Amino acid sequence: MMKLAAALLSACIAAPALADGLVVEDASGTAAPLATHTGTAPAAVHFWATWCGPCLTELPRLADLMADRPDLAAHIVIVSVDTRSIDSVRAFLADRLGLDLETLRVVEGTPGDTYGVRAYPATVFLAGDGTLAAKVEGSIDWSDPDRVADLAASLAD
Template sequence: MRPASILFALAIVLAAAPSPAGIVRPAPLAVEDGSGLRVPFDRFLAEGPAVVHLWATWCAPCLAELPELKGFLDRNPALAERVLVVSVDTAPMARVTGFLVDRLGLEGMGSLRVVAGNAGMTFGVTAYPSTVFIDGTGAVAARHAGPLDWSDEAVRLRIERHLSGVSAPQ
């Protein structure tokens, strides 16, 4: 095989190799809020580290977890500003908001909804719920697949440390 062919083949293999978790950057997403305002998701990431919680109305574990998440956000208002709750539903936002209130009784639970892009591909998650820790540069620092125990003090401390930029989540 000629050296040029070997280099070309190597370049293709390296281009297809998965990148490390810390290098994955969110691809463009657009979300809407409860008022119907549509904004690029990266606008939220420009403000510093964030925790992104992805959920869906059709996800049974999500439904069990959301009341715990709401309790966490209510108990920790300073952290709640940087914990972004994002629905991956294709249903209209009014239906998502109605679901939170009517089905789960979560009055005042704010959620964004993805309206453009694919949150799973953007954040490298394959199941819901998933919680993604985004660092101050907008890169994915860590992912947690499945429900979190939002009443666990260790979870609160992990989120607090992450959002303060003191240390990367484990």
């Protein structure tokens, strides 16, 4: 199991689930299991929605972290749970938040069924084999150096 500081784990650790329980689409509209995007190394998957106020506050800080730390960004996958099209979700990010973030969109399954997510934003931490190591429901302060250190430790191979 990945190491995560207690401060990062504001939510319970759930039973293992596999990243192939969700199908997501990318910017081109190609659908594939989430596991295709998380690979075989530890990953953080951040779930958000256009209608989620806390998500909209949190995403710019996550984008800043990813720009500042490409080593971590390579292991972070951002996934929208919206029902609107992927083009609409991407346009929302650009127009409303001024962000050029790569986001995927859930097209089959739910984060709730796969990972027990009950609220957004939510970040799930996956082991290299795709099983759930931990989850955080609610916002994370991605600008806090302690959270960044926790994230780096959780994404270490």
